[in-house]
Amino acid sequence: MRASRGGPRLSWRQRLAVCGLAVAALFHGGSAGATAPAGSDTASVLTQAYAIKTSDHARFLKLLQQLHQPGTVLSPDEQWRLRYLDGWEGSFIGDYAKAEPLLRDVADHATDTDLKALAAGTLLNILAISHHYEEAFERADRLAAAVPHIRDRKVAYVALSQLSQLMASAQQVKPAATYARQMMRFAEPGQSMCRPYVYLFGALVADDHLPPTDPIFRQAIDTCTAAGEPMFADTVELDLARRLAETGKPQAALALLKRIAPTVDAQGFQVHAYVLRSDLGYAYWVSGDAVRAKRWALAALAMDPKGNFDGLSEYVYRVLYEVANKAGDYRAALDYYRHYRDVQARSVSDTQAIALAYHTVQQQLSLHKLQLAELSKHNSVLELQQALDRKQIQTTRLQLLLLLTVLLSGALWLVRIKRSQLRFQKLARRDGLTGILNHQHFLAETESALRHAQNASRSVCLALIDLDHFKQVNDTYGHATGDAVLKETVTLCQAHLRPIDVFGRLGGEEFGLVLPDCTLEQGLDIVHRIRLALANTPIDSNHPDLGISASFGLASTGTCGYQLPELMATADAALYRAKRGGRNRVETDAEVA
Template sequence: MVNLFSKRLKRGRIFCLFLMLIVHNSWSAQIEGTQSLFNQAEQIRSSDPVQFITIIEKLKQREELLTKEQSHNLKYLIGYSLSFQGKFDEALTIYKNILSSNAQTTLKLKANLSIVNTYAISKQWPEGLYYLSDTLNTLPKISDDLLIQRSYAVAAIFYNQLGQYELGLSFANKLLQESIEGRTLCVAHNLKLESLFKLDLLEENDPQIREGIEACQQSNEVVMVSAIYSYLATLYLKQNNPHQAISILESNFDSLKTTKYVPYLAIFNSLLSQAHHDLGTNRQAEEYALVAIDEAKNINISNSSVNAYRVLYQIAESRGDHKMALEYHKKFAEADKAYLDDIKTKHLAFQLAEHQATEQKSRIGLLDKQNNLLKIEQRLARSEAENNRLFIALLIAIITLLSFWGYKSWMTQKRLKQLAEFDALTGVFNRGHFTQLAQSALQYCENSDIYLSCILFDLDKFKTINDSYGHACGDWVLKRVADVCKVQGRSNDIFARLGGEEFSILLPGCDLLTATKLAETCRKAIEQIDTRNSGAKFIITASFGVTDAKLSGYDLEKITADADMAMYCSKHDGRNRTTVFGRALADENANVNAGENAGSEASENRQGRLTL
């Protein structure tokens, strides 16, 4: 009996051990399988969006089995998926929660980089610059080569999206200098080609295009391959080769459709529309244009819409359908203005960030000096307690030192005031100080019932000057334009550079007729600038917009917006001209031209006529 019981007990123990071994092996297999899913998701997150979402759903089903770090990683992948679907606010919430959690430093850096990338896509430039600066400042402390490479990639992406293509190109080159392969190599080539394309430094036979396509095809990055094909197709269209452009686009169109990535679907349809219009196949061109507009409707600002509306306008005009042509032209003008305004907004955001960084450095320097002064005072106080015989000498030293540092602080404050009020390049008021002075002037003129006018002007094709002759030449042009315009006005006129190549003159006590004459005088003076001292020979022109308080009221935003609208009309009507806001002042503008001689009138009608 005892032997039988002992045998059964032994068998039971063996069975339990066998069962525990099975459970352990099953548990280990699940852990290994889960980590394999994470690795797979990381590899295909942009190349295969459909499979990526499927993997996320599988990981959600195993959420109870995940470690803390795997849970944080799953949240990050969910945030990435939301970003890819355009749900930026939800994605940003997840990323920022990771930053405030106890996740590992590497995952926090990934989240920070995704925040920068999301802000770039959603066009929230100041916020993106803040997080990008924080990321780049921490890079020297990072030893993970993959994270460093990814940081370079995100920086290049952000700067390209912001329109700072020189910076984007520098980070793309840094990335290509790293030991990279696969998807990262594809991203690096794509970013460099985008920067070169936007800087007009890319040609259709450039071997870098083929290198980029091969790198992205090997890693199955369909979206990035499509981006490179869009650059190549655009270059063919510029070379008046629409057949080749269509061939390039159609060869990759089916693959792009599988990604359902709307921005490049809109770009492809827009380019196909333009190519067919160049060939004269207007039916196909119209179909592609309408699809491009429909796909781009959920994109805030898109050059695809601008190109598509232009094609539709030209097709309607060729058919003699003037009503539809006018409707499409209005939409084209609206989309084109929004696109140009978006470019200006990007440049302004970057300039503002640079100004804030400079101001912050100045403040830090001032605080350092103040801290040094406190340390010196403490040392002097200790020395006085140790040796009273040196009291007088030390007191003189303190007074001298305080006077010196006081003078330095005064000079620093003076310099800060100069930076805060004046544009460093041209010497005229900057945008911030102009706003303060303009508000005061408008309030005073409104209370005193005094005339007030506003002139807004923008240099024509300034980017071409920068691209053709260099930024040093462009800076020379801005300074020379500011100099010649300053001497035309009065001492109490408020003359400012609003940003880039855009200037404004607020004229208290000046009626619309006088302001229009001044605008014409400035326009002619700009056109007569001798550019040979810049090292190149070219002509500078500007487009002017004029309004006054009677037409636009005493609200700064309204009066500048009306002047900007008039200036935009000058741009639209052929540039190098002055446009007055509103039709009620036609007689006054006629008087402006009445004093010109017959030869001057003919020249003005060709180049600088007043538009009412």
Template sequence: MVCLLVSLLPGAVVVGAENAGPAATFDARLEQADTLRSADPATFRELLAELNATTPDDLTAGQGERLDYLNAYALVLGGRYEEGIAAATALFERAQGANMKVRAGALVVNARAITRDFAGGLRMLGKVLPFTRDDIDDANREHVFGVAAVIHNQAGQYRIGREYAERVLSTTEAPRARCFAGQTRLQAMQELKQSPAEDREFTALVDVCEAQREAVVANLVRAMLARKWDGEGNRPRAVAILERHLPEVERTGYPPLIGEFHALLAEYKLAAGDPAGADAHALATIERGGGDFTRSLVAAHLTRYRVAEARNDPVQALAHYRRYAEADKAQLDEVKARELAYQIVSHETFQQTQQIELLNRQNEVLQLQQRVQEQSAQNSRLLVLMLLLLLASIAFWAYKTKRVQVSLRHLAETDALTGISNRHHFNDRAAATLARSARMGEDAALVMFDLDRFKSINDHYGHGVGDWVLQRVVEACATARRDVDWFGRLGGEEFALLLVGADGAEAVRVAEECRRCIAAIDTRGSGYAFAVTASFGISTTTLSGYDLTRLLTHADRMLYRAKRGGRNRVCLYGIPGPAALPVADAHPPSARMDEPVSLHTGERRRATAS
């Protein structure tokens, strides 16, 4: 998406400097700086420095507001976003005219979107939009609608973004505004799976943008056209347009656009059987695409993983897959954050609207009562107050009831000590997940583990230390599991992990990682030095089927095989011996279980190991 700061800026006509007098000259230079602020940033900065240095003593309020706007714009343009936001917000609050208010407010929305503060941007947009109903310049009104279209697209509200973009297109004939609004509209339509069937809407918009020398926007439209052609089964044509305009895209120096082109070429070349070309474009996306939250970066890591997999290079495939998973999670988190920001602001706006509507109705009732009988005014105010208290009470108890419901559900599903699923909730969710996996023909594995000699820990150091150990064990295993896996405490020191989409080898890898993390727990934080280990048993749907009870039984059988085999090891159902090599002595002389060491006193306590 085109950077909001340079998108949909209203054009201005440069006023000639032939008017006599210093005031006319100052106005002309203000107009010239305003016109060049996005088209020629370097000249804009020079003009602004000159304006600040030659500010006349008799500066009018309008001239001062315009100079303040240009200074705020320069701060944002230079990457000093917080300072620019503060300056533009202050100008919005004190500006006398609606035109300057909407310009300052739109600048705040742009800057907050650049800094990913979508909630703040949407709140400011809510303050600016009412001014579009006033008598303001058409260019400023179109500018606000264009900014609204872009930020709603970024927040994932493509239907609203499309509506605002179409409002701009329906009211302006300015080519540059139509270029940006058209690209925003097509982007929203493509995200909504409603792309125009005809290519001419894309090609005509490219012609408009190129005539305005907006290479970034023109090539964003070409990228959308390439996606359309690929979706229609015409991938060679999509590759051709991307390769033909790639040099032009590289010259723009705009990382998101460069990353978009390379990511699409990587995907299409891999599908066409050109892994070397796909890998080269994917690497270019990663190195030059910019940002940690883009879909292009996610697609590039996925392409490199698939290329490594096709080359039978498991080491590189695993490395690329991890990077893909990390980028994909970051991108999904970013999308969720944007959508959440929109929901929060929408809820706030709804509440404010409801409050205003309620107050308006109350005022109407009061005015009517005053006209009928002036003496009843005091009773009317008391009635309004009681109504407000009643509404507040209803809202309060509704809120309290919801909180209690959420709390009870959490208590019913969560193990209070460790914060993970309790036995009932784990069994319920695991059974449902296994049923879904069975329908989809997807592998799954169950990992059970039990802490070794945990009773001795409780007996020797107390239940408080035992609880501490259970919490640290859950924390140690958290990094080894994915969001789609289920993790629960079955009781006491026994835990279970349901790994979705995992075969025996993957389950052994996860179990080994958990085993190593548990063995690495530094117990000195409990006040004592001792070793913590666990024994693991694994069953898979390949050999045990999708019945949860059978999986638990087979995994439990393997767990006790691990116990009998010396503890601190992993056993997989269906393999005669342990699935992992024996590990080193889990109880070194410095921390023997029969001689616990208190870190508080430095003394050993005699105890009998169990």
């Protein structure tokens, strides 16, 4: 298997943000309930329900049933609090269709500021998991503005944790870390620093460069364990286990996962339980135990019949594909491969969607502030005109000139904002390092090229390119040299490509190449020239001893037809043969029986 291929890391970064945000939304404690007015049985039951909803969840459910019994009389304030608890419970068990409208109602219409903040924070979790990123960031901006007005410092503390994790999911490291550090100021005297450490950790890993040996892992885990907050410790340990498996330490990952499995399952938090099974499947696969890998991957899928955790299933389908392919069950392998590629494509798309949503909301806020400023200026101009009505024509002309200047300034600002939006949309199509098409847009261009070729009855070749031993380059020379190798690789490839060819980066050190109007023999000639150029050209002048080679998998529509999944699967299988055959070679679909 090629555990070093770059696609899965994006989804894991999102997985950590989603897990952390979900835990923040659910682990509120009983702060808002403590403010419920005493003096009635329902108020007492509500207060108790708030206090035990995570520590004694079974008892909490019984209290909810008691509050919903016919004939129970609730004041308007108590009705809002019960509605929030119902929404919280839906979020806890993953029933987001039930939870979202309840929480949205409380966040938008409840009279209590602190209760609105709690509901808004829990709603942020659901919006992030269901990919409604733009609304999530809009509500996050409102929640951040409300923090100074929250009466209960515990509620403010929770709100900051949710804001930190949402910013981390958008890879906004600086604001995410700032919110996490602000949590420390709102912590009560003697309170554990578990949660601030976890959210600071979430901010630091947002760009995915934190190694598993970094002290923050052990610091956050030990602090949360000592504080008796296993859900937060599990969040970090699940991430640590995955990183251990990814860096070639599957036995250490398995030991960690087996140790925390009883705690994770006992908590009943479905996101963690799903990720635990996904991680076990991946770690067993890396360790070479295909039977246990398949068992745990299927166990993860069985937990999610409604597809609520589809965004977390990339590793699950990858393991099932690898196991089926190794066992020779190519029909099942192709099916799992399609799911894997679909989830991977959505993962890349989600990463871009989160970033785009964040910047869109920021631009909308800037535009809104500009419009308010322009309105204020305009009102000032009107007042000035009324005051100077009796003055001479020269004064009137001055007023008109001032008004024109204000309007021109506003127009220039709007033009700059529009240009910024267009520039961002263009950048979203390109890989930030190499400048070629990113994964999502490479697939879109490939689909278009296949449709045109099919209509014209022309042949198309698809090549998958994977640099050999690229992880050793990063480990030996550093990531800066690794980036230079990737950029030089793209330059060498482009020297042998035609204007009509489609070239994109699929992730990490893997690239895709579509050759329209090209037979299998012509495609072989092109990719062989590229292979020789990579193998014979010095890559980095600073490291003359550094050489690089690549393995190629080539597929043709003449053999596979014009459907992209079949072409991708065939090319990927050929690439595997090239890797197994010694690397620095080209394999084609002609070898497929």
